[in-house]
Amino acid sequence: MNLPAIPIQAVRDYVLQIKDISKQYKTGDFTQQALDHVSLTLRDNEFVAILGPSGSGKTTLLNIIGGLDRYDEGDLVINGTSTKKYKDRDWDSYRNHTVGFVFQSYNLIPHQSILSNVELALTISGVSRADRHKRAEEALKKVGLGKHVNKKPNQLSGGQMQRVAIARALVNDPSIVLADEPTGALDSETSVQIMDLLKEVAQDRLVVMVTHNPELAYEYANRIVELKDGVIRGDSRPVEPEETASEAPAVHRTMGRASMSFATSVALSFNNLKSKKARTILTSFAGSIGIIGIALILSVSAGVNHYITDIQKETLTSYPIEINQQTFDMNKIMDTAQAADDSKEHAQLRDGIYPDDSSVKGASSVTSGITTNNLSPFKKFLDKPDNDVRKHVGDVGIQYSYSPKFSVFTHDGSGTLVNVDGVKISGSSVASDSVASTMAGLNSSSSDIGSIQSMQISKITGKTENNKAPSAFSEIMPGEHADKQPISSVITDNYQMVKGDWPKSSDQVVLVLDKNNEIPLTQVYELGLLPSADYNDMMNRLNNGEKVKTNTSRIDYSKAMEQPLTLLPAADQYVKDADGHYRYVGNDADQVGKLMDSPNAMKLHVMGVVRANSDAKTTPLAPGIGYTRMLTDKLIAHANDSEIVSSQKTDRGHNVLNGMTFAPSDDAAKAANAKTYIASLPVSEQANMAKSLMSQTSLGMGTPAPSQQSAGATEEQTAQAFNHYLATASESVLVSIYNQYVSTGTYDGNLADFGVIGRDAPSSIKIYADSFEAKNAIEDAIKQYNEGAKEKDRIVYTDYAGLMMNSVTTIINVITYVLIAFVAVSLVVSSIMIGIITYISVLERTKEIGILRAMGASKRNVSTVFNAETGIIGLCAGLIGIAVTLMLIIPGNALMHHFMGTDQVNAVLPVSGAVILVVLSVVLTLIGGLIPSSKAAKQDPATALRTE
Ligand code: ADP
Ligand code: MG
Secondary structure (H helix, E strand, O other), rough: OOOOOOOOOOOOOOEEEEEEEEEEEEEEEEEEEEEEEEEEEEOOOEEEEOOOOOOOOOOHHHHOOOOOOOOOOOEEEOOOEEOOOOOOOHHHHHHHOEEEEOOOOOOOOOOOOOHHHHHHHHOOOOOOOHHHHHHHHHHHHHHOOOOOOOOOOOOOHHHHHHHHHHHHOOOOOOEEEEEEOOOOOOOOHHHHHHHHHHHHHHHHHHEEEEEEOOHHHHHHHHHHEEEHHHEEEEEEOOHHHHHOOOOOOEEEOOOOOOOOOHHHHHHHHHHHHHHHHHHHHHHHHHHHHHHHHHHHHHHHHHHHHHHHHHHHHHHOOOOOOOOEEEEEOHHHHHHHHHHHHHHHHHHHHOOOOOOOOHHHHHHHHHHEEEEEOOOOHHHHHHOOOOOHHHHHHEEEEEEOOOOOEEEEEEEEOOOOOEEEEOOOOOOOOOOOOHHHHHHHHHHHHHHHOOOOOOHHOOOOOOOOOOOOOOOOOEEEEOOOOOOOOOHHHHHHHEEEEEEOOOOOOOOOOEEEEEEOOOOOOHHHHHOOOOOHHHHHHHHHHHHOOOOOOOOOOOOHHHHHHHHHHEEEHHHHHEEOOOOOOEEEEEEHHHHHHHHHOOOEEEEEEEEEEEEEEOOOOOOOOEEEEOOOOHHHHHHHHHHOOOHHHHHHHOOOOOOOOOEOOOOOOOHHHHHHHHHHHHOOOOOOHHHHHHHHHOOOOOOOOOOHHHHOOOOOOOOOHHHHHHHHHHHHHOHHHHHHHHHHHHHOHHHHHHHHHOOOOOOOOOOEEEEOOOHHHHHHHHHHHHHHHHHHOOOOOOOOOOOOHHHHHHHHHHHHHHHHHHHHHHHHHHHHHHHHHHHHHHHHHHHHHHHHHHHHOOOOOOOOHHHHHHHHHHHHHHHHHHHHHHHHHHHHHHHHHHHHHHHOOOOOOOOOOOOOHHHHHHHHHHHHHHHHHHHHHHHHHHHHHHHHHHHO
């Protein structure tokens, strides 16, 4: 054989020793002996050509030399280091730093530029960007492609691509270059160029080239090794034993590792994705479909939830938890009815007649359902800053209301004095006339359930009859902090100013109209806007069964706003008589006329007219006059400062109205009180009482009994006879009269009548929650309070919202669960979808994985690159999903409004939901890609490279 001389400059012994290596491939039952005890020593500086027919094991040998494939038996000694104990990372480092590969099919990464392809080995070993560029450009210049750095592989000819591959193999300045049929795909002319290049490369390193082509081998190589059926059949220049005289036993040494930073992997995958924009967008879009599904369902569910929350808030603003001083325990009544029905055991028997006692029991439960709440300890509990109720109250908060006592008077158009509470005052001291009682009847029908005062049957007592504020007057709900916000936003949000302004001080009020600009006709008369005489006339005719044409003609806003209203606090409606007792004069027109000019009378100004908005969500203001918390406060302070209250406080034992002892226990005092009381009555009432007593036999009145006097006796005569009788009556008779007719009242009752209100004892407490859940939590807190409280301090209230809305809560829960189920299903579907897409995209890139591995990328590097890529795709998918959802929501809402006929439900994608979905998309895609990427990483690089 005629081989060229070996240009050995410096004998560095040898680089590689292949010692008795065997390799088998098993496919099913068939075992292919690819290499059969091959031994070969290669010098560090020669151009070795391996010749052999196809299937003789050439590629296998080359892959084993290059660390791409593992041998089954034997040893590969590199620079005196045995590779028997090599770990993965040692092989990675070996491939990266010591070996350069050139393949028949070039194996360039198609989506990266020539420059990036050449840089790859440097990228993997973590060389800086600038350095990488410089060295890659140099390598490309060396192979004559300095001008093509920015092209993609498919823009080059086969020869050029192979030169790129050679540049890539050389960029790390490896001591071994392995070429597997580098000219196999090239024409002869180009093949010669490549061979020239390889020969040049072989000047200062070991080049092992596999080829079919004996001519080229013989022309260029220094040494020819012939392989057949996995066995070496010939070696033109075997290494002589003398050359290896210094052979030391092979030892294990760890090589420097190839390391690729995380940032590099991300950059690598990002570049990859960038170079395949259309594909990336399509993959992301496919992945985003699941996200769009979830996002849409989430948006609709958020919209529905919003709607439900709004409804809850509205409902609970209209029906707060309301605890009144006196209340019907509706729940108790209902429970009793329920219990009665449940306990009927005989319902099954039906063997005779059974009396149904439910109506009797029901009646008793109605009576026992009337309860008085002791609100002051409860208020104390609520005022504690960290109590459980406060934690759950909504925006409106907790509202305490107090019922100040006052009367309001005005003059109607004809100058008649009118009590705004419906009592037309005549010249005499008649407490009420038919008009008033009819009106009271009308009023009570519209009054709230909480008030039971009208149900109590009043005795003829020493008490006066003035109570409460006029029913046309109601306090406007203040803000949570009344001092800062005199009118709650619940009011200002739901009512509009028709004319004028909201009140700003205690003497300013507003007229409240309903949605149709109406107020009750009775109130029109009560406020003196129409003559009271007309009203009397109208009511009389109604009572007589006549047809009446009611006056419902328009009244100017300004007329109402100019109507003078004068308020008299309860305490000021008493005058001190000569006997030192106070007398109620609120029903005496002359006295009232005088009082109206006194300094204590407050002139009220109607500052504005308001009306509930047409879309008002709640209308807590009753039609009529609304006054502020400021007026309430002023009246409370005024009552405490009044003369009658201070004199009652000075003498706690006696009633300042009649001088009677409060609640005497001994008969003598009772008898004395009876006398004092009867003496204080007007003559006509004395006569009435006398007649009433005569009809009773129980008192055992002796002769001369007043009734036995002539029926035609005058009231004076009757009264006189009665007084005469009383003067000598026995103590037992007087006590009996006392027990039957006289009530001395109580100290507290008197103070209450005079309008004294304790700040700690509101007449009602309203607790506003924003959701049914919060309401339930509040109710639990109240329950807990009740468990801890004394029997008499326990709170009873009726849960109107609960009575009305229980079924709604169930429906809401069902809807919520259905929506959650939808979201969960679409989540599963979209995860599977993303997983499949990622799997396919990884499968598609098997070859690339082989290339990366050949260049020295570790398994970790490969999986990181793929994970980074799937992560980026997940991010894109998430972002596209959110963007598409936001666009779909617009027509979606329009459709929803069209079909549902309401624009209350609006699908909105919550920001937190959007963020979570993007993160979810990234995580899901990563998980979906994890299996294929770890599979990719585990893939044997040799096999990966064989895939087409
Ligand atoms: P050459 O490169 O000389 O054409 P190879 O080294 O590629 O031959 O193959 C040697 C033998 O090993 C062939 O018979 C081939 O079918 C077999 N072989 C190579 N790789 C595998 C593999 N991954 N699985 C099974 N058999 C293989
Ligand atoms: Mg081959």
